[in-house]
Amino acid sequence: MKPAPFTIARPAALDAAQQTLHAASHDTKIISGGQSLGPMLNLRLARPERLVDITGLPELTEIRQTATHVEIGAAVTHARIEDGEVPDPIPGMLRHVASGIAYRAVRNRGTIGGSLCHADPAADWVTAMTALGALLVVRSGSSGVREIPMSGFMLGAYRTAMEAGEFLTTVRIPRYSPRARWGYYKICRKVGEFADAIAAFVADPETRTCRVVFGSTGGAPLACRDLARHIATTGGAAPLATVKTVLRDSGLDLSEVKIHQLAVAHRRAVSGALSDV
Structure with missing residues (x-):
């Protein structure tokens, strides 16, 4: 075609x-x-x-850091993140997520901003950035600059909170303390394919932050406060049956197979991250 x-x-x-x-x-x-x-x-x-090609705009390929945040230009490729060019807001998570996106040829061209704005439910960055509490900076010719929390950016499958004429310029990620822990696990039929289930969590006792997020649910990432509270209070993953009950009660139209995949991904993400604590 x-x-x-x-x-x-x-x-x-x-x-x-x-x-x-x-x-x-x-x-x-x-x-x-x-x-x-x-x-x-x-x-x-x-x-x-x-089409408006923004690939070569130098302002969108910059990577900056402050004492409180790491800022990634929207046109920064997955490969640059995988290769460690982005300073760690939380040690290792960005490189881990980037390295699991599709194949290296795709990572060489695909961008973090493009992935977020495309808003595919099975994409890695929409789940990871929700777990990290990222803030997205968008611009337009009429309203100037505004900031959208990642938790409210993706409205559904392939739908975002950006208005006509707006475009994403910067992904701003808060820095976490050395005591912070993260987990990210996805289930795919084979390496490089879209995920059948994604689970992520970020916990930082110094800032009293804990987020549990599920991706590849058919819509926007699902944040679960009950499971985050369980991790914060017990230091471990909830039982598999509990995770499944939370997912069934989420209001999403999830099959039992999908619920099982998401629950297993969550258990593996949390158990793997907290096993050395």
């Missing part, structure tokens, strides 16, 4: 990209690494009249 005809703009600076999007029609899409949008174009599942 070949895509429907479209034009493409390649602005040289972030302000120019912002102006281009503000002046463009509603049938315009941003393209960065193109690892998700490219196949959709070829299959004609997406038929934009115009």
Whole structure:
């Protein structure tokens, strides 16, 4: 298959990209690494009249750190994160997640911002960034800059809280203490395929933070306060039956097979991370 005809703009600076999007029609899409949008174009599942290529914008490929946060430009590739170019907001988690995304060829081109904005329920970053409590910085030509917590960014499958004309510029992740622990486990039929189930957790006793998140649920990541409270109070994973009950009561339309996969992923993520504590 070949895509429907479209034009493409390649602005040289972030302000120019912002102006281009503000002046463009509603049938315009941003393209960065193109690892998700490219196949959709070829299959004609997406038929934009115009693409705005932001891959080469230097402002979107920068990696910065402060005393309290690590900031990743939206066009930073999975491979750069896997290779350790991003400072650790929590030791090892970002590299671990990045290394498990698809294949190296995809990681060389795919970007963290593109993955988050595509909002595929089975994507790694939407779950990982929810567990990390990330904040997303978006810009538009009309309203300037605003910040969206990752917990409210993904509204459902392939839907986000961004408005027309807005685009993601920065992923801001809080730093965690040396005592922080994390776990991330996903179940796939084979390496490189989309996940059947994802479980993540982040716990930091110094900031009294604990988050438990499930991904690949068919919609936005599911955060479970009851299971986070269990980890915070007991220092271990809840029994498998308890995890399954929480998932059944979540209100999501999950099959028993999916519930079992998610529960097993959660147990492995938590048990593996806390076994050395």
